[in-house]
Amino acid sequence: MSYGIFGKFTTTAGQQEKLVELLLEAAASLEDEPSCLHYIVSVSDEADTVIVHEIWTSQASHKASLELPATRRLIEQARPLITGMERLLTFDPQGGKGL
Amino acid sequence: MSYGIFGKFTTTAGQQEKLVELLLEAAASLEDEPSCLHYIVSVSDEADTVIVHEIWTSQASHKASLELPATRRLIEQARPLITGMERLLTFDPQGGKGL
Numbered sequence: 001m002s003y004g005i006f007g008k009f010t011t012t013a014g015q016q017e018k019l020v021e022l023l024l025e026a027a028a029s030l031e032d033e034p035s036c037l038h039y040i041v042s043v044s045d046e047a048d049t050v051i052v053h054e055i056w057t058s059q060a061s062h063k064a065s066l067e068l069p070a071t072r073r074l075i076e077q078a079r080p081l082i083t084g085m086e087r088l089l090t091f092d093p094q095g096g097k098g099l
Numbered sequence: 100m101s102y103g104i105f106g107k108f109t110t111t112a113g114q115q116e117k118l119v120e121l122l123l124e125a126a127a128s129l130e131d132e133p134s135c136l137h138y139i140v141s142v143s144d145e146a147d148t149v150i151v152h153e154i155w156t157s158q159a160s161h162k163a164s165l166e167l168p169a170t171r172r173l174i175e176q177a178r179p180l181i182t183g184m185e186r187l188l189t190f191d192p193q194g195g196k197g198l
Contacts, residue, residue, distance in 0.1 A: 004141055006105060006152075006188075020193050027195035038197035040154075042103055042190035051190045053105075053152065055139075055197070089105075089187070091141035091150045094119050096126035098137035098154070098197070 002037065002099075003059045004091040009050045010084035016043060019050045022078045029070035035061030037099065055093055101136065101198075102158045103190040108149045109183035115142060118149045121177045128169035134160030136198065154192055 011019050020041055027039040038055040056062040065071055093099055110118050119140055126138040137154040155161040164170055192198055 024194050030196050036196060038195070040192055040195035040198050042192045044188060044190045051188070052195075089143060089150070091143045093139055093141045095123050096137070096139035096151075097129050097135060099139050 001095075002055055002057055002093050003062055004038075004053065004055045004089075004093050005062065006051070006053045006088040006091070008086045008088055009052070009078075009082050010086075011048045011050065011081050012083055013048055015081040016048055016050055019078060019081045022074055022081070023050060023052055026071060026074045029068070029074070030065070033065065033068070036065065055099065100194070101154055101156050101192050102161055103137075103152065103154045103188075103192050104161065104186065105152045105188040105190070106150070107185045107187055108151070108177075108181050109185075110147045110149065110180050111182055112147055114180040115147055115149055118177060118180045121173055121180070122149060122151055125170060125173045128167070128173070129164070132164065132167070135164065154198065 009019060020043065023041040027041060030036040030039050035057040040053050042051040044051055108118060119142065122140040126140060129135040129138050134156040136156065139152050141150040143150055
């Protein structure tokens with residue numbers, strides 16, 4: 001069906017908001033990317049972390065997106081804020097509301 | 100902003116597909132529920148499990164939805180298939196593509 005990823009970024013102290021901003025920019029840069037169905041940026045109860053969950057038409061389309069100029073630029077900008085990255089889950093959406 | 104939940108159901112052996120069907124019915128029953136933004140049913144590499152991630156306008160609207168007749172009926176139908184339920188994460192979506 002499609003390819004979903006749930007990941008968590010850990011930031012340097014106090015940089016959660018800045019990273020949320022950058023990742024929302026990344027989401028905006030994907031607005032016209034048809035293979036990206038969802039790119040949602042969230043926070044949780046855990047301080048200095050940012051949650052991103054994405055749904056792509058395929059694993060290949062996700063991988064290719066990492067080479068897009070806008071994505072590469074934002075990754076470079078975000079790198080100094082990030083101390084850790086953890087993939088919580090990959091999942092295969094079967095359907096539902098909002099997809 | 101809003102209220103997100105990521106959860107995992109464990110099913111009795113071989114009942115993953117049946118539970119996916121029921122949960123997709125639950126998603127369909129929420130199509131006209133404005134407070135439900137996302138209700139997405141997925142599978143993962145782990146056998147006999149079903150992943151659901153939901154985004155609601157608020158925690159209260161999610162809680163109220165559990166009392167909806169269609170939701171209660173589907174929960175009763177699904178109960179015999181489910182051996183476990185685990186809330187992987189609650190999250191507060193800040194924005195992004197697809198929301």
